Amino acid sequence: MSRTTARAIRIRLGVTPDAGSWCTIGKIPEPPSDVREAAGAGALRPAFMRPLNVLGLALGGPFILVLMLLALIVTCGQALNNWLATGEERERARAEDLDITRRDEAIVELGLDKTFDGDWNGAAAKFLLRWYSHSSHHQRFVVLSEGRILLAAPPKRVSIRREDRMRVVAEIPAGEAVLEDLLPAYGNNKLRIRFADGSWLALTTEEMRSDLHKYLMRHPQTGEVSSAEA
Structure with a gap:
């Protein structure tokens, strides 16, 4: 995390961050009706973008088209480079592709392609069902600070x-849950919050090898957590 970002967090959130990154969650499945009612019957998805924001995207369409064309040119250039590559370079590219395949297989095997562990009675599900009641924004800035896991966001969805x-x-107070990177050997954008009862929810960071990943590589959060309900 840059000094500028850390300073902004101290000023805006009033905490000293150990690490922080923007994250999203997957689609929340439809829970049993009694479970949802007990959790306050909150929203299960983020707010839609405001009409003015959609209009802004529409007006920015030509600019987006230019970006797409540039991306296509870059892709074609990469394909040409691959065709002209030496045997050693092609072998390195194949190794990188294999690494990506193994990473994606590991994500599925560990269940990180799912939103949470699936137990609607677990602490993770209870936390998840209040996710958009806290803020209708589609992202959370997840911060580690003094053992706590803080989630920050604008009150409403903004662009x-x-x-x-x-x-x-x-x-989430210290001792009630830990943040884990289950794929430290791979460049990935997956993390999970594991609660004391063993339930968990998956996070997708905005960046591969985010600031949170780098911090967890230096300070793995795999210790035991207390039995208090999160």
Whole structure:
């Protein structure tokens, strides 16, 4: 994390961060009706973008088209380079492709392609069902600070200036859950929050090898957590 980002978090959230990254969750499955009612019958998905934001995207269409064309040119250039590559370079490219395949297989094997562990009575599900009640924004800035897991977001969904509008919307105290990187050998964008009862929910970071991944590589959060309900 850059000094500028860390300073902004201290000012905006009032905490000193160990690490932090923007994250999203997967689609929340439809829970049993009694479970959802007990959790407050909150929203199961983020808010839609406002009409003005959609209009802005539409007006930005030509710019997006240019970006797509540039991406196509880059892709064609890479394909040409691959065709002209030496045997050693092709072998390295095949090894990288194999590494990606193994990573994707590991993600499925560990269940990180799912939103949570599937137990609607677990602490993770209870936390998950209140996710969008805290904020209708589709992202969370997940911060590790003094053993706590803090989640910050703008109160409502925004398309710009998310950092300027974010506030802490949820906190998991130290000892009630840990943040884990189950794929440290791979460059990946998957993490999970594991609660004391063994239930968990998966996070997808905005970046591969995010600031949280780098921190967890230095300080693995795989210790035991207390039996208190998260």
